[in-house]
Amino acid sequence: MRLKTEFEFEAAHKLEGYNGKCANLHGHRWKVVIFVEGKDELIDENGILWDFNNAYEIKEELEHKYLNEILSVSPSAENIALWILKKLKDNNKNLLFKVRVYENAKSYAEVGDIEKQKA
Template sequence: MSNIRITKQFSFETGHALYGYDGKCRNVHGHSYRLSVTVIGTPISDTSNVKYGMVIDFSDLKKIVKEDIVDVFDHATVFNKNTPHVELAKELSDRGHSVLLVDYQPTSEMMVIDFAEKIKIRLPKNITLHSLRLQETATSYAEWFASDNL
């Protein structure tokens, strides 16, 4: 049977600031992110399986991405924990805001790498993460492809 790619799209709102950056993005601001997750696999050929003909049930893929990414990043503010932004993060957190401290500069490029690692470990063994596309604005996005990261 043929390998088939399927894609599920997600959206979430996240704030961030790029410490040390020389442009406007050094300021705290937010984006309406759109994440496209593409996996590849062979459709289930067992006619007695309730998921016959599916590579993966879209609801199963949704559960993984929602739990590990969307529910975590949506309406949170992300800062690199290795910058002075930790002081601002603590202040926001103390005031009840959702704050994430990560080990990287929270650019789209680094976020998509983080997301790929989180998704890969949750996928069933017969399903492979093919690609991610994280759209930050209407005209700007970062992409991750498994084939580029062998």
């Protein structure tokens, strides 16, 4: 069974020590796509493999925040993707996840356990 959901959030960051525009405080409208995969047997009595509401909770943690205060590492798209993936895996040890974080419409970082799933 495979699930996919996505959400967007607005948040500020700066990449400290980076030699370029992203060293200055600025915001993005980030887009996050979450892929979930698990065995059919893991679907619970409500018919749910992974609650889409989990994505909403992550969105709420990030919405209108200063990401440098949330992540312990430089809040690049790569590190935001890793941060979300860790959160997902910590809460759902039996499922596989893939996280894609778009910094803009054309550029994203992707990380996770699911290799073959298409867009």
